[in-house]
Amino acid sequence: MARAGVTPERLTLAAAELADEIGFQNVTASALARRFGVKPAALYAHVKDLQDLRVRVAALALSELADRAAAALVGRAGKDALVAFANAYRDYAKEHPGRYAAAQIEPDPETPAASAARRHADMTRAILRGYDLAEPDQTDAVRMLGSMFHGYVSLETQGGFGRHPRDVEVSWQRTLDALDAVLRNWPPPA
Amino acid sequence: MARAGVTPERLTLAAAELADEIGFQNVTASALARRFGVKPAALYAHVKDLQDLRVRVAALALSELADRAAAALVGRAGKDALVAFANAYRDYAKEHPGRYAAAQIEPDPETPAASAARRHADMTRAILRGYDLAEPDQTDAVRMLGSMFHGYVSLETQGGFGRHPRDVEVSWQRTLDALDAVLRNWPPPA
DNA sequence: GCAAATACTTAAACGGTGTAAGAAAGCGAG
DNA sequence: CTCGCTTTCTTACACCGTTTAAGTATTTGC
Numbered sequence: 001m002a003r004a005g006v007t008p009e010r011l012t013l014a015a016a017e018l019a020d021e022i023g024f025q026n027v028t029a030s031a032l033a034r035r036f037g038v039k040p041a042a043l044y045a046h047v048k049d050l051q052d053l054r055v056r057v058a059a060l061a062l063s064e065l066a067d068r069a070a071a072a073l074v075g076r077a078g079k080d081a082l083v084a085f086a087n088a089y090r091d092y093a094k095e096h097p098g099r100y101a102a103a104q105i106e107p108d109p110e111t112p113a114a115s116a117a118r119r120h121a122d123m124t125r126a127i128l129r130g131y132d133l134a135e136p137d138q139t140d141a142v143r144m145l146g147s148m149f150h151g152y153v154s155l156e157t158q159g160g161f162g163r164h165p166r167d168v169e170v171s172w173q174r175t176l177d178a179l180d181a182v183l184r185n186w187p188p189p190a
Numbered sequence: 191m192a193r194a195g196v197t198p199e200r201l202t203l204a205a206a207e208l209a210d211e212i213g214f215q216n217v218t219a220s221a222l223a224r225r226f227g228v229k230p231a232a233l234y235a236h237v238k239d240l241q242d243l244r245v246r247v248a249a250l251a252l253s254e255l256a257d258r259a260a261a262a263l264v265g266r267a268g269k270d271a272l273v274a275f276a277n278a279y280r281d282y283a284k285e286h287p288g289r290y291a292a293a294q295i296e297p298d299p300e301t302p303a304a305s306a307a308r309r310h311a312d313m314t315r316a317i318l319r320g321y322d323l324a325e326p327d328q329t330d331a332v333r334m335l336g337s338m339f340h341g342y343v344s345l346e347t348q349g350g351f352g353r354h355p356r357d358v359e360v361s362w363q364r365t366l367d368a369l370d371a372v373l374r375n376w377p378p379p380a
Numbered sequence: 381g382c383a384a385a386t387a388c389t390t391a392a393a394c395g396g397t398g399t400a401a402g403a404a405a406g407c408g409a410g
Numbered sequence: 411c412t413c414g415c416t417t418t419c420t421t422a423c424a425c426c427g428t429t430t431a432a433g434t435a436t437t438t439g440c
Contacts (some may be wrong), residue, residue: 003387003436030427042388044429105346117353139356140364143342147365151341152333155353158296160336163307166329175337177380182372189299190367191393192403193418222395232419 004038006026008046012056013034019098027098028058054105055113061099062116065092067125078130079180085127086149086176091155100153119148131183141183148179194228198236201226202246209247209288217247217288244295245303252290252306255282259313268320269370270296275317276339276366283343290343310336321373338369 005050014035019027029050033040047053065088072088073081093100107113133141152172155161161168204225209217217306223230237243255278262278263271283290297303314332323331342365345351351358 016417022401029429038387039389040427041390041429041431046388049429050427059336087267099256104344104348109196114353121353136356136360137364139354140361141352141368143345143358144338144368147341147345148334148338149341150345151337151339154294154344155333155337155340158294160307161333163304163311164329166326168333170326171330171333174327174379175334177377178331178334178372181375181377182368185375187367187371189364196418219398220395229419229420230396230420231398231400235418239398240396 001167004036004042006036006038006042006046006128008056011043011046011053012060014056016060016096016099017055017104019102020096021098024057024098024101026053027054029053049123057099057102058105058107059116060111061096061103062120064096064099065089066102066116066119066123068092069120071121073126079176081127081130082145082183083122083176086179089149090156090172091152093157097157100157130181131186133183133186137186141186145179148175194226194232196226196228196232196236198246201233201243202237202250205243206250206286206289206292209292210286211288211364213249214244214288214291217244219243222354244292245291247289247292248295248297251286251293251308252303252310254286255279255293256313257308258304259310263313263316268330269366271317271320272335272370273366274374275313276369279339280343280346280362283347286375290347318373321376323373327376330335331376335369338365 011032015027015032018031019037022031027141029040029043032053033043036042043053068088068091069085076084076159103113107117121142124145125138127145128138128141131141152175156168156172161171201222205217207223208221208225212221219230219233222243223233227234233243237246241372258278258281260276262274266274293303301312311332314335315328315334318328318331342362346358346362351361
């Protein structure tokens with residue numbers, strides 16, 4: 001019987017694809033092994049366990065997402081940059097719901113994907129250079145933007161907005177308008 | 191052997207408590223049965239299956255959360271109402287992380303918890319009465335607020351804000367200041 | 381072309397989910 | 411009170427996914 005050619009990288013990629021198809025929570029060692037034409041136990045020669053595999057998928061997703069966001073930012077500033085970044089984020093989550101779900105797992109084990117997380121924060125800070133925000137307001141704004149993007153995408157993909165006829169796409173654009181407005185006119189501390 | 195007195199209600203409550211202690215994903219029929227001093231199979235006389243139980247916990251959480259938010263809103267308007275609602279939301283999620291996680295599962299099966307979801311949307315609309323927003327801006331703002339609250343709480347509990355010294359509590363207050371500002375000065379369509 | 385390293389299979393233990401059959405406890409009516 | 415019905419719980423079991431250990435096959439390097 002010829003070898004299947006399993007490697008940690010191919011395993012991670014296959015897990016990511018499977019997650020996008022059937023949901024991150026439904027990615028099992030059995031299903032993955034099936035996809036490779038291999039018995040489940042064979043996977044344990046390449047990854048420590050399922051948790052290890054999930055962390056790898058999370059790192060992959062965060063890295064891909066950071067790449068997309070970085071590409072969207074080149075040559076843009078101000079509201080242009082904000083909108084491009086936000087759309088890159090949201091589009092990735094819609095194209096790759098399984099990967100996006102993976103990216104939400106807690107980044108505990110030291111620093112496997114922590115560097116990717118840093119890239120995201122740095123890019124958000126780069127966007128804010130187009131606005132007039134000094135520390136610590138800048139950090140508050142970074143957190144606000146991150147929350148906004150994640151929250152909107154999260155609720156949208158969970159069907160949380162489905163019960164109202166208003167176009168979700170338009171609400172998204174108007175939300176970005178509102179974010180731009182508040183960044184341009186950041187309120188002073190109470 | 192005396193009966194354990196299991197009912198769907200007590201089962202749901204115990205599942206919610208267990209979820210807050212060990213995480214919603216780790217609530218198993220076995221663990222629940224152990225807590226009641228009963229064999230796992232006994233639970234299936236009271237709930238159809240685990241999915242059924244999870245939906246019940248989600249409905250409980252959404253209902254409790256709506257009750258808290260409603261209590262926070264009485265006698266308040268404008269920014270007061272916004273802040274009280276937001277804090278009720280965030281405090282509940284921090285006190286009951288397992289329940290909060292349960293509340294995020296997709297509300298597919300017809301309308302078990304859909305009424306609670308409606309209560310949330312209605313309350314958010316009530317807050318917006320303190321601002322000058324007509325439809326469809328109002329719906330956009332409802333979605334923005336919901337995304338903001340969920341996103342912030344979600345990232346905060348996942349440790350997404352831990353890598354920076356800025357006080358997460360202060361960032362939250364400043365974010366609410368920003369939301370209040372943008373609601374008072376909602377930008378017109380481009 | 382052989383030895384060592386690597387990939388994969390088989391076998392099995394463990395634990396969770398869920399179903400079916402039966403024992404036992406509670407309940408209502410006479 | 412007790413007979414019989416309903417409900418609760420147990421036992422037994424089938425199935426699936428995870429993971430380890432031991433063994434077999436394949437590839438690689440010398």
